Amino acid sequence: MMPIFDIAIIGGGIMGCGTALRLAEGGMRAIILEQGDIGQGASGVNAGTLSMQIKRVKLMPYAIRGHEEWQHMGDAVGFHKTGGYTLAFNDREAELLHERMKMKKEAGANISFVSPKQLNEKEPHLAKKVIAVSYCPDDGYANSSLTGQYYRKKIDEKGINFIEAFKVTNIRSVSDGYEIASGDRAVVASRILIACGGWSKHITAMLGVDLPIRARINTVSVTERAPQLVSSVIGHATGLLTMKQKENGTILIGGGWQGKGRPEEGRGQVSVDSLVPNLQLAKFVLPALSNIRIVRSWTGFEANVPDFYPLAGALPNRDNAFILGCVRGGFTIGPYISKLMGDYILGKEPEMPLFDPGRKMEEGKLI
Amino acid sequence: MFDAIVIGAGPAGANAAILLSENGLKTALIDEQRDAGGQVWRAKSESILEASITDAGEQGDALRDRLKSSNVITKFNCRVWHIERLENGHWLLSVVGGVEKKLITKALIIATGAQERVIPVPGWTLPGVFGLAGATAIFKEHMMAPKRRTIVAGNGPLLFYVASETLSLGGRVSAVISINSRTDWLKSLPAMLSNPSLIWQGLKWIFTLNKNRIPIYWQHAVKSVEGENMVDGVTICKVDQNWAPVEGTDQYIHGENLCYGQGLMPAVEATHLAGADHHYDEKLGGWVPTIDQWGRTSVAGLYACGDNAGIYGALAAPIRGSLAAQAVCEDAGINIDRKAEIKKLKVAIKFGLAATALTIPRSGLEALITGETEVCRCEGITRQEIDFEIKTGAQSPNAIKSGTRCGMGPCGGRYCMDSVALITQHRTKKSREEIGLPTARPPLRPVTIDDISDDLDYDDLPIPGVSPL
Numbered sequence: 029m030m031p032i033f034d035i036a037i038i039g040g041g042i043m044g045c046g047t048a049l050r051l052a053e054g055g056m057r058a059i060i061l062e063q064g065d066i067g068q069g070a071s072g073v074n075a076g077t078l079s080m081q082i083k084r085v086k087l088m089p090y091a092i093r094g095h096e097e098w099q100h101m102g103d104a105v106g107f108h109k110t111g112g113y114t115l116a117f118n119d120r121e122a123e124l125l126h127e128r129m130k131m132k133k134e135a136g137a138n139i140s141f142v143s144p145k146q147l148n149e150k151e152p153h154l155a156k157k158v159i160a161v162s163y164c165p166d167d168g169y170a171n172s173s174l175t176g177q178y179y180r181k182k183i184d185e186k187g188i189n190f191i192e193a194f195k196v197t198n199i200r201s202v203s204d205g206y207e208i209a210s211g212d213r214a215v216v217a218s219r220i221l222i223a224c225g226g227w228s229k230h231i232t233a234m235l236g237v238d239l240p241i242r243a244r245i246n247t248v249s250v251t252e253r254a255p256q257l258v259s260s261v262i263g264h265a266t267g268l269l270t271m272k273q274k275e276n277g278t279i280l281i282g283g284g285w286q287g288k289g290r291p292e293e294g295r296g297q298v299s300v301d302s303l304v305p306n307l308q309l310a311k312f313v314l315p316a317l318s319n320i321r322i323v324r325s326w327t328g329f330e331a332n333v334p335d336f337y338p339l340a341g342a343l344p345n346r347d348n349a350f351i352l353g354c355v356r357g358g359f360t361i362g363p364y365i366s367k368l369m370g371d372y373i374l375g376k377e378p379e380m381p382l383f384d385p386g387r388k389m390e391e392g393k394l395i
Numbered sequence: 396m397f398d399a400i401v402i403g404a405g406p407a408g409a410n411a412a413i414l415l416s417e418n419g420l421k422t423a424l425i426d427e428q429r430d431a432g433g434q435v436w437r438a439k440s441e442s443i444l445e446a447s448i449t450d451a452g453e454q455g456d457a458l459r460d461r462l463k464s465s466n467v468i469t470k471f472n473c474r475v476w477h478i479e480r481l482e483n484g485h486w487l488l489s490v491v492g493g494v495e496k497k498l499i500t501k502a503l504i505i506a507t508g509a510q511e512r513v514i515p516v517p518g519w520t521l522p523g524v525f526g527l528a529g530a531t532a533i534f535k536e537h538m539m540a541p542k543r544r545t546i547v548a549g550n551g552p553l554l555f556y557v558a559s560e561t562l563s564l565g566g567r568v569s570a571v572i573s574i575n576s577r578t579d580w581l582k583s584l585p586a587m588l589s590n591p592s593l594i595w596q597g598l599k600w601i602f603t604l605n606k607n608r609i610p611i612y613w614q615h616a617v618k619s620v621e622g623e624n625m626v627d628g629v630t631i632c633k634v635d636q637n638w639a640p641v642e643g644t645d646q647y648i649h650g651e652n653l654c655y656g657q658g659l660m661p662a663v664e665a666t667h668l669a670g671a672d673h674h675y676d677e678k679l680g681g682w683v684p685t686i687d688q689w690g691r692t693s694v695a696g697l698y699a700c701g702d703n704a705g706i707y708g709a710l711a712a713p714i715r716g717s718l719a720a721q722a723v724c725e726d727a728g729i730n731i732d733r734k735a736e737i738k739k740l741k742v743a744i745k746f747g748l749a750a751t752a753l754t755i756p757r758s759g760l761e762a763l764i765t766g767e768t769e770v771c772r773c774e775g776i777t778r779q780e781i782d783f784e785i786k787t788g789a790q791s792p793n794a795i796k797s798g799t800r801c802g803m804g805p806c807g808g809r810y811c812m813d814s815v816a817l818i819t820q821h822r823t824k825k826s827r828e829e830i831g832l833p834t835a836r837p838p839l840r841p842v843t844i845d846d847i848s849d850d851l852d853y854d855d856l857p858i859p860g861v862s863p864l
């Protein structure tokens with residue numbers, strides 16, 4: 029039998045690992061239980077965009093702090109601060125862009141508008157049909173595929189226990205906490221943190237808690253190495269495109285286009301019906317892409333709840349059970365909000381407010 | 396919409412397609428080659444090997460004739476880059492090179508053949524190194540410069556075929572380096588005798604080599620490929636029972652071409668991408684889709700036949716094609732008798748399996764991959780980097796890939812992930828089954844955006860709802 033841990037963290041993504049690191053600083057004995065490999069869920073397959081311009085207004089302060097965390101992690105995660113442009117190609121998009129960026133600016137992001145001419149000077153390969161452009165010098169990216177390597181090293185250094193290939197299949201209350209089982213293996217811990225990303229609904233259900241968690245299936249593609257075509261992070265007013273060229277010349281194309289599949293059934297599948305328009309839009313924005321080969325497209329699960337705000341706090345109707353997830357822009361915000369979560373579990377007042385998982389949620393308006 | 400689509404027009408796939416259409420199913424046959432018969436980096440080697448008893452051309456012609464007079468709709472120069480199962484159980488194929496960009500079918504047979512296993516050693520990426528399986532196809536183009544000498548190295552029967560073929564095409568061979576010992580060969584003889592004509596063929600190859608005084612180094616392996624900008628020769632060494640290099644046995648052999656390969660592996664990317672269950676079976680050449688004796692995979696409507704479902708070789712391929720076709724027919728409610736085929740298969744696979752057995756990688760092989768050896772040539776990742784990643788905790792192909800970029804280049808890991816698994820196995824003592832395959836992702840081969848789409852009419856862009864503010 030394993031010793032009893034102060035806390036079992038289910039899910040070895042950014043949220044789970046980030047919280048574990050904070051808890052270790054606070055002296056808690058944590059164990060991370062991961063069904064696959066550390067950092068191979070959403071945290072390892074996302075587009076890696078660290079853009080203020082695509083963050084939600086209310087989450088801006090968290091994103092700014094998150095961004096600082098990534099900057100601090102630096103080379104180990106392939107951090108680059110490149111500045112970012114968001115483009116509008118018609119009046120509707122321009123209006124949307126102005127309206128949104130104004131609010132984000134008020135929320136603290138360093139966003140300004142530049143002229144299409146200025147854009148063209150900085151990024152001569154982009155389509156000339158742009159009519160409005162916003163710019164944020166803080167925007168950049170990190171290399172999400174290094175997430176696993178990075179966090180594995182960190183949790184190892186801190187002596188935090190973790191078990192990979194441990195897919196939690198059952199949780200039950202025992203006298204001193206929870207027994208978390210994977211088949212016939214089990215771990216006992218006084219507390220539990222659910223940090224299972226797109227899989228979280230399933231796990232909260234094991235505790236008899238029903239939360240309206242859903243999973244989006246985002247698609248990302250990467251090209252072969254290409255000559256230098258863009259140096260900044262590029263976005264689209266609708267949010268339907270993110271694009272960046274990495275140091276090695278490959279171009280990463282995202283934008284939240286939806287693939288198929290369910291978290292319980294593997295890693296999701298790319299759907300050609302959404303991949304093709306995603307790539308067409310990328311080519312529209314960067315015409316030189318037309319002859320560069322796409323080497324790989326993939327999907328990842330991103331969890332959300334109806335109001336699109338995080339679940340970060342105590343699980344309703346359960347003692348010593350917590351959840352952290354459903355953070356929109358969670359790659360950017362993860363390293364910070366997980367610190368807040370760690371503080372909360374340690375019984376400290378977090379520096380910024382968390383998001384009560386038991387709140388009443390209304391369907392967020394899509395505009 | 397088709398009743399059936401077959402991907403891969405080698406002997407297995409083409410035969411399946413013909414049978415399906417004969418039974419009234421609207422069938423398409425897709426291949427990236429110009430015509431039916433097989434392809435360079437695929438099952439060709441084995442097919443040539445066995446087909447050359449009669450006349451390779453003749454057999455191919457017969458197949459092509461049958462195809463032409465059938466109702467099969469052939470789509471050559473056409474490449475499938477994505478496979479999706481639709482909610483109604485039909486299959487959506489995304490293709491380039493054809494008239495349509497999408498094809499839909501009720502049943503899908505995958506017959507994509509085999510690919511070559513190449514164990515990386517220092518210098519293996521030098522110009523002048525060719526795959527064994529692909530060698531014959533490129534002989535005429537690249538290798539027939541009269542002064543060039545060819546070294547043929549690796550394992551299995553292919554070795555002797557390539558060497559004697561090089562000679563008969565007028566090329567020069569400096570040596571044959573066989574990692575198999577003579578004893579390995581003797582052990583496989585009884586099974587191979589199931590096909591006396593092939594044995595006879597093999598003896599002719601050896602005879603040709605002897606007549607031309609080509610040295611054969613039994614139980615030797617290429618330790619490194621030497622040369623500045625192109626191959627100048629190879630350093631070889633003796634290997635032990637487990638194929639680990641024996642110290643102090645190095646020799647240098649001159650040559651400007653190296654044909655090099657360690658057997659064939661089933662090309663499973665397509666079945667993997669389509670969602671079928673796979674398992675590892677070294678006797679069948681590596682990872683194979685889990686199928687019943689007809690070729691039904693774990694996914695309804697998806698079938699596999701030919702070398703991609705286990706390296707049984709060319710004699711078995713057409714039979715496996717017809718078995719799969721019969722399964723498709725049966726699942727579509729058409730009854731045809733097939734018992735005789737099963738019996739035929741049992742005989743036909745004997746030779747193929749014996750040949751595959753000679754190529755099963757042994758535990759010492761990984762020692763040939765030195766620290767400095769580039770394992771992933773697309774990304775320039777060395778063994779050292781992979782070792783380090785494993786040492787610091789990466790345990791799966793996905794984790795190693797993420798951490799090192801190994802397998803992230805244009806080849807999609809096709810040529811390196813097997814070596815990565817070999818190294819992982821050595822370091823972690825896990826079985827290949829436990830180590831697993833990396834996640835399958837499209838495109839099956841790199842495609843340009845122009846290949847797969849028309850120009851965007853900006854107003855047509857489907858806007859699926861803008862993100863919340």
Ligand SMILES: Cc1cc2nc3c(=O)[nH]c(=O)nc-3n(C[C@H](O)[C@H](O)[C@H](O)COP(=O)(O)OP(=O)(O)OC[C@H]3O[C@@H](n4cnc5c(N)ncnc54)[C@H](O)[C@@H]3O)c2cc1C
Pocket residue numbers: 038039040041042043044061062063064065066067068069070071072073074075076077078194195196197223224225226227228231245246247248270282327328329330352353354355356357358359360361362
């Ligand atoms: C394709 C894609 C692109 C994105 N792009 C961006 C971007 O550009 N910028 C940005 O800021 N954010 C982006 N995001 C969002 C961001 O990636 C996520 O918000 C963040 O990574 C979530 O972290 P997590 O730890 O909650 O989830 P995950 O990283 O998914 O971690 C959850 C972990 O739980 C494990 N788990 C699940 N079930 C079990 C079980 N039963 N037992 C044990 N373990 C289990 C999983 O294996 C997984 O490792 C993107 C997301 C996706 C999917």
